[in-house]
Amino acid sequence: MYGSDLKGGFVDIGYDLFHDRATLKTTFIEADIFDPESKLKPLEGTVDIVHASSFFHLFDWDDQVNAAKRVVQLLKAQPGSMVVGRQIGHVDAHAVVHRFLSGKTLFRHNVESFAKFWKQVGDETNTSWEVDAKLDDENLADKFGAKHEEVPDGTRWLMYSVRRV
Numbered sequence: 001m002y003g004s005d006l007k008g009g010f011v012d013i014g015y016d017l018f019h020d021r022a023t024l025k026t027t028f029i030e031a032d033i034f035d036p037e038s039k040l041k042p043l044e045g046t047v048d049i050v051h052a053s054s055f056f057h058l059f060d061w062d063d064q065v066n067a068a069k070r071v072v073q074l075l076k077a078q079p080g081s082m083v084v085g086r087q088i089g090h091v092d093a094h095a096v097v098h099r100f101l102s103g104k105t106l107f108r109h110n111v112e113s114f115a116k117f118w119k120q121v122g123d124e125t126n127t128s129w130e131v132d133a134k135l136d137d138e139n140l141a142d143k144f145g146a147k148h149e150e151v152p153d154g155t156r157w158l159m160y161s162v163r164r165v
């Protein structure tokens, strides 16, 4: 099992939190998903399942496509390879303006846009993907709305698994 993040400092925080520095068998790799020459390169074509939670939603549509295309390169090029996770979505798919990165937008998917997104990723990588996604019932605006203005009514967790066919 491998874990990866842009910021290697999170790995130390994790070891401190879970007290498992001496026992955890995971290999952690500090890498930028958008860098094709990162330390993830040796893993290309070797991964069975990528768990990407609260991740694609960090980016606009085009960068989500770029990130997903990199994920496709990391996965084994065979049916059954999977991407699973959970991210913030919305009943009406739309881009939201980033809270503090000026000019940046984040794309919030619903089930339909997420399927369209993976169709595009498939078309651009000559691969096919079966998308199973659903929006949770809980309205995140009720949970976070008071603190975060970018959590409007209709914001939900989108849970998904995407399987190469």
Ligand SMILES: C[S@@+](CC[C@H](N)C(=O)[O-])C[C@H]1O[C@@H](n2cnc3c(N)ncnc32)[C@H](O)[C@@H]1O
Residues within 6 Å of the ligand: 004, 005, 006, 007, 010, 031, 032, 033, 034, 052, 053, 054, 055, 058
């Ligand atoms: C909201 S956190 C989610 C972390 C974890 N997957 C979870 O569900 O708790 C998003 C993570 O993506 C990382 N990240 C942001 N941009 C990245 C990039 N270009 N490449 C790799 N990781 C990135 C951030 O450093 C951050 O730790």
